[in-house]
Amino acid sequence: MKKTIIIGSGVAGMQTALCLAERGIEPLIIEKESEPGGKLRGWHVLFPSFTPAEEVLGELRHRVREQGIEVMTNAEAVGLTPQSVTLADGRQLTGDAVVLTSGFTLFDARIKEEYGYGIYDNVFTSADIERMMAEGRVTKADGTAPQRIAFLHCVGSRDEKVCQQHCSRVCCITGVKQAMEMKRLFPGAEVFNFYMDIRMFGPGYEEMYREAQQRCNIHFVRGRISEAAPTLDGRVQIKAEDTLTGRPLRMSVDMLVLLVGMRANDDNASLAASAGLKQAPSGFLEPRDLFLRSTESSTEGIFYAGTVTAPKNIGETLAEASATADAVAKFLEK
Amino acid sequence: MNFYAPFCLPFIVGAAVMFAVVAGKWSVWLWRLPRADKLRIARGLPSAATLRATGEVIGESLLHRRIFRIDPLLGYMHMSLAFGWFLLIAVGWAETIAHLGLRFVPLQGHVFFKYFATGLPHKPFFDLVMDLLLLFVLSGVALAWGKRFCSKALGMRRTTRHVVGDRIALSALWFIFPARLVAESTTCALYGGGGFLTGTLGTWMHDHISVMALMNLETAAWWIYSSALGLFFVAMPFSRYMHIFTEVPLIFLRHYRLQSGEKESSYDRFQVEACSRCGICIDPCQLQSVLGVDDVQSVYFLRDRRYGMLRREVADNCLMCGRCVEKCPVNIDLNTLRLNSRDAMHNVPDERRYDYFRGLDRSQGAGKVGYFAGCMTLLTPRTLTAMERIFTAAGDEVWWADREGGVCCGRPLKLAGETDSARRMMRYNTELFRKHGITTLVTSCPICLKVFREDYDLDGIEVLHHSEYILRLLETRRLTPDRRTTRYTYHDPCELGRGSGIYEAPRTVIEAVGELLEPAATRENAPCCGSSVANTAISDTQQLQIARTVTAELEDTGAEVVVTACPLCKKALGRGTTRPVADLAEIVAESLN
Numbered sequence: 033m034k035k036t037i038i039i040g041s042g043v044a045g046m047q048t049a050l051c052l053a054e055r056g057i058e059p060l061i062i063e064k065e066s067e068p069g070g071k072l073r074g075w076h077v078l079f080p081s082f083t084p085a086e087e088v089l090g091e092l093r094h095r096v097r098e099q100g101i102e103v104m105t106n107a108e109a110v111g112l113t114p115q116s117v118t119l120a121d122g123r124q125l126t127g128d129a130v131v132l133t134s135g136f137t138l139f140d141a142r143i144k145e146e147y148g149y150g151i152y153d154n155v156f157t158s159a160d161i162e163r164m165m166a167e168g169r170v171t172k173a174d175g176t177a178p179q180r181i182a183f184l185h186c187v188g189s190r191d192e193k194v195c196q197q198h199c200s201r202v203c204c205i206t207g208v209k210q211a212m213e214m215k216r217l218f219p220g221a222e223v224f225n226f227y228m229d230i231r232m233f234g235p236g237y238e239e240m241y242r243e244a245q246q247r248c249n250i251h252f253v254r255g256r257i258s259e260a261a262p263t264l265d266g267r268v269q270i271k272a273e274d275t276l277t278g279r280p281l282r283m284s285v286d287m288l289v290l291l292v293g294m295r296a297n298d299d300n301a302s303l304a305a306s307a308g309l310k311q312a313p314s315g316f317l318e319p320r321d322l323f324l325r326s327t328e329s330s331t332e333g334i335f336y337a338g339t340v341t342a343p344k345n346i347g348e349t350l351a352e353a354s355a356t357a358d359a360v361a362k363f364l365e366k
Numbered sequence: 367m368n369f370y371a372p373f374c375l376p377f378i379v380g381a382a383v384m385f386a387v388v389a390g391k392w393s394v395w396l397w398r399l400p401r402a403d404k405l406r407i408a409r410g411l412p413s414a415a416t417l418r419a420t421g422e423v424i425g426e427s428l429l430h431r432r433i434f435r436i437d438p439l440l441g442y443m444h445m446s447l448a449f450g451w452f453l454l455i456a457v458g459w460a461e462t463i464a465h466l467g468l469r470f471v472p473l474q475g476h477v478f479f480k481y482f483a484t485g486l487p488h489k490p491f492f493d494l495v496m497d498l499l500l501l502f503v504l505s506g507v508a509l510a511w512g513k514r515f516c517s518k519a520l521g522m523r524r525t526t527r528h529v530v531g532d533r534i535a536l537s538a539l540w541f542i543f544p545a546r547l548v549a550e551s552t553t554c555a556l557y558g559g560g561g562f563l564t565g566t567l568g569t570w571m572h573d574h575i576s577v578m579a580l581m582n583l584e585t586a587a588w589w590i591y592s593s594a595l596g597l598f599f600v601a602m603p604f605s606r607y608m609h610i611f612t613e614v615p616l617i618f619l620r621h622y623r624l625q626s627g628e629k630e631s632s633y634d635r636f637q638v639e640a641c642s643r644c645g646i647c648i649d650p651c652q653l654q655s656v657l658g659v660d661d662v663q664s665v666y667f668l669r670d671r672r673y674g675m676l677r678r679e680v681a682d683n684c685l686m687c688g689r690c691v692e693k694c695p696v697n698i699d700l701n702t703l704r705l706n707s708r709d710a711m712h713n714v715p716d717e718r719r720y721d722y723f724r725g726l727d728r729s730q731g732a733g734k735v736g737y738f739a740g741c742m743t744l745l746t747p748r749t750l751t752a753m754e755r756i757f758t759a760a761g762d763e764v765w766w767a768d769r770e771g772g773v774c775c776g777r778p779l780k781l782a783g784e785t786d787s788a789r790r791m792m793r794y795n796t797e798l799f800r801k802h803g804i805t806t807l808v809t810s811c812p813i814c815l816k817v818f819r820e821d822y823d824l825d826g827i828e829v830l831h832h833s834e835y836i837l838r839l840l841e842t843r844r845l846t847p848d849r850r851t852t853r854y855t856y857h858d859p860c861e862l863g864r865g866s867g868i869y870e871a872p873r874t875v876i877e878a879v880g881e882l883l884e885p886a887a888t889r890e891n892a893p894c895c896g897s898s899v900a901n902t903a904i905s906d907t908q909q910l911q912i913a914r915t916v917t918a919e920l921e922d923t924g925a926e927v928v929v930t931a932c933p934l935c936k937k938a939l940g941r942g943t944t945r946p947v948a949d950l951a952e953i954v955a956e957s958l959n
Contacts, residue, residue, distance in 0.1 A: 146744070192905075193937075
C-alpha cells in the first residue's frame with residue numbers, strides 16, 4: 033500500500049487525508065501542535081452562513097478517527113523530500129509522496145504599533161473576538177459592555193509598509209460577519225467598519241454586506257485609521273479620514289478590532305529551501321502552474337493544499353484538498 | 367636670452383584661456399554674493415581666519431591629508447600629483463633665479479627652462495632635485511593609471527564614471543609628465559646635463575640614437591609636452607580639474623563663515639566646482655552598495671547641477687544620511703546643496719493648505735518641560751507611553767505639545783524642498799512653544815530635534831533629545847533604573863549621530879540598564895536604516911532591502927534586543943528583523959522599579 037505524508041492537520045490536511053484514504057492510499061498526518069485542527073480551532077462561526085466552525089471541524093475530526101488515519105501530534109517538520117519528512121527531533125518519516133498543508137501565519141498586529149495592539153486595553157484582533165465569542169463572553173477589558181465598536185480592515189494586508197502586498201481576501205467578509213454578531217450581542221451599540229475597499233467575492237457575501245448596512249445599521253467608512261491613542265477613561269481614540277467626504281475624522285470607541293490578515297507561513301522559507309520549492313515574493317509557495325497544475329509543487333512528488341499557496345476560505349480549501357488527493361493518486365499510479 | 371620657440375604656442379594659448387576663464391568665473395561668483403557674505407569676507411580678510419585658511423590650503427589642496435585618512439595609497443597618489451607639481455613649479459622658479467638672478471622671465475621660460483638653458487653651466491643640485499620631483503609626480507601618474515585597472519588596491523570599490531570633457535582633460539594630464547620626461551631627456555642627450563633620471567636616460571639615448579633622430583625627437587617631444595599642457599589648461603575650467611583652483615577660495619570663504627543655505631546662492635558655485643569627482647562619496651552610499659543605484663551619488667548630483675542638467679529623479683533620490691559628507695575630502699556641504707536644489711525644484715507654497723492651523727492648539731498639561739512627540743512617535747506609541755512613565759518617575763511636570771495632534775516640525779517638508787511651507791510650520795510651533803512658557807523642550811525624534819536646533823529661533827528654551835534628557839536624569843539620580851543582564855545593540859540614527867553629533871548619550875543610557883554590544887559599522891560610519899524621510903524616490907521594497915542589510919549587522923552582535931533612538935529607524939528596523947526592536951525610552955521605562 034502506498035503511503036503519503038501530510039504536513040499539517042488543519043482542514044486542508046484532514047480533507048486530503050480522507051480523500052486519499054478513500055482511494056486506498058495510506059495517509060499519515062503530522063501536526064506540530066499538541067492537538068489537530070489547525071487555525072479553525074477556537075473559531076466561532078463561519079461566514080456567510082454563521083455555521084458553527086465546530087460543525088465542520090468536528091465532522092472532519094470524527095471521520096479521520098473513524099477511518100483510523102494516524103495523526104502524529106507535537107511533530108514539527110523541518111525538512112522534506114518527495115519521499116521523506118524530517119522532524120525537529122531528528123526522526124525521519126518515509127513515504128511515496130508528501131502533501132504540504134501547513135497553512136498560513138496570522139499577521140502580528142503589534143507590528144502596526146500605531147494601532148496600539150498590546151499597548152492599550154480594548155484594542156483586539158479579529159482572532160481575539162472570535163475566541164471571545166466561542167468562549168461566550170465578549171466584553172471590554174474592564175468586563176463591561178461596549179457602546180461603540182470600530183473594525184479596521186486590511187491590518188497586515190495590502191500594506192507595503194509591513195511588506196504584505198497581497199489581499200488576504202477573507203478579512204472583509206469576516207469584518208462584516210463580526211460586526212453583525214456584535215450588533216446582535218449589543219443591539220444598542222454603534223458599529224463602524226473602516227475600509228479601503230470592500231471585496232465581497234463569494235456567494236452570499238454581497239447580500240450579507242447589504243444586510244449589514246440596511247438591516248443592522250452598521251456604518252461603513254471608506255478610509256484607513258491612521259493612529260489610535262488611549263483616552264483618560266480607558267477608551268481608544270482613533271484618527272481617520274473619511275475619503276468619500278474628504279474630511280478628517282476622530283472618534284472615541286470602546287473597542288477597536290483589527291482585522292488581521294494572512295501572512296505566508298513563517299516555516300515556508302526553510303521548508304522551500306530544503307526541497308527546492310519555489311516561493312513567491314509574497315512568501316507563499318508557488319504551484320507548478322496556476323491553472324492546470326495548481327495543486328502540485330515545482331518538485332515532482334510534493335503537493336499543496338490550502339493556504340500554503342495563497343489566502344483561501346474554508347470552502348475553497350476543502351475543495352482544493354480533494355483535487356490535491358486526486359493529483360496525488362494519479363502520481364502514485366504511475 | 368630669447369625665451370620663445372614655436373612649440374611654446376599651445377602652452378601659452380592654453381594658459382591664457384585657463385587664467386581668463388578662471389578669473390572670469392570667480393569674479394562673477396564673488397560679484398553675485400549677497401551683501402552680507404561680502405561683508406563677512408571684508409571682516410575676515412585682515413583676521414586670523416586668513417592664516418588658518420592658508421594652513422588648510424597647504425594641508426588639503428597640496429598635501430590632501432583627509433584622503434590619507436581614507437586610504438594612505440590614495441592619499442599619496444593625490445599628494446604626489448598636487449604637491450609634486452606645485453614643487454616642480456616652485457623649485458623650477460628657484461632654479462631660474464639661481465641661473466639668471468632676479469629678472470623677468472616669461473611664463474614659458476620657467477616651464478620649459480631645460481629647453482632654453484642648454485647653454486648655461488650645469489647646477490647638479492637643481493638637476494637632482496628636479497629629477498626627484500619629476501619622479502615623485504610620475505609615481506602618482508603611475509598610481510592613477512593603476513587605479514583605472516584596480517581601484518580596490520587604492521581603497522576604492524567603485525570609481526566615478528566620467529563625462530567626455532573629463533576624459534580629455536584626464537588623458538592630457540596623464541601625458542604631461544611622461545612627455546616632460548622624454549623631452550628633458552632628449553635635450554640632455556643632445557646637450558648633456560640632467561640628474562639621475564633625465565641625465566641617465568639622456569646618456570642612454572645619446573649612445574643608442576643618431577643625432578639627427580634625436581633632434582627630430584627633441585622637437586616632437588617638446589611639442590607633445592606643450593600640447594598636453596595646453597590641452598589640459600583649456601579643458602581645466604570646464605572639467606573636474608576646476609577643483610584645483612576652486613578649492614583654494616572655497617577654503618578661504620569657509621573660514622570667513624560663508625555657508626550654503628536652504629536657498630541657492632552664489633557661494634554654492636564655489637562648492638559645486640570644488641568637487642574633484644574623486645568618487646570617494648560613491649562607496650559609502652547604500653543606494654549604490656545595496657540597491658545598485660549608481661547615478662545619484664553626490665559626485666553625480668554636483669556634476670549634473672554644475673552643467674545645468676540636474677533632474678528631479680537625481681535630486682530626490684538621496685537618503686541624506688550624511689555618510690558621504692563624512693568622507694568628502696573637500697568637505698563640501700553636500701546635503702545642504704541638495705536641499706537647496708530641491709527647494710529650487712519643489713518650493714511651491716500653497717497658503718490654503720495651512721488653514722487648519724487656526725485654533726489647533728490641543729496641547730495638554732502645564733510645566734516648564736515641554737515634550738514634542740512628533741508624527742513618528744505618535745505612530746510608535748510604545749515610546750510615548752515609556753516617556754510618560756519616565757516623566758512621572760522623574761517627577762517632572764510636563765506640557766504635552768502634540769499628544770492629541772499638532773503640527774509637524776517642518777523638517778520632512780524642508781527635506782522635500784518645500785521650504786516656505788516648512789517655514790510656516792516652524793513659525794506656528796515656535797509661537798506655540800513660546801505661548802506655553804516652557805524652558806526645556808524634549809523630543810524623542812531626532813528629525814524634530816535637528817530642525818528645532820538648526821532652524822527654529824528658540825532662544826531661552828533648551829532643546830534636548832530624549833537620550834540627553836534621560837542621561838541628565840540618570841546623572842542627577844532622579845531616575846534610578848535597575849541594571850539587568852540583557853544584551854543590547856544600538857543603531858545610530860543618521861539625524862541624531864552624523865546630523866546632530868549625539869553619539870555618547872544613548873550609549874551611556876543603554877549601559878545604565880544593560881550590556882551594550884557595538885555592531886561592525888557604528889557612530890560616524892553607521893549605516894542608514896533606509897526609511898529616511900529625505901528620500902521620496904525609492905520604494906518600500908527597496909527601503910526594506912536596505913533595512914535588512916542593517917539588521918543583519920545588528921543581529922551579528924548577538925544582542926537580544928536592537929535599540930535605537932529614532933521612531934522612524936525603529937519602524938524601519940522592525941520590518942527587517944524578527945528580533946525585538948525598542949526605543950531607548952522603552953528599555954529605560956522597563957527597568958524602572
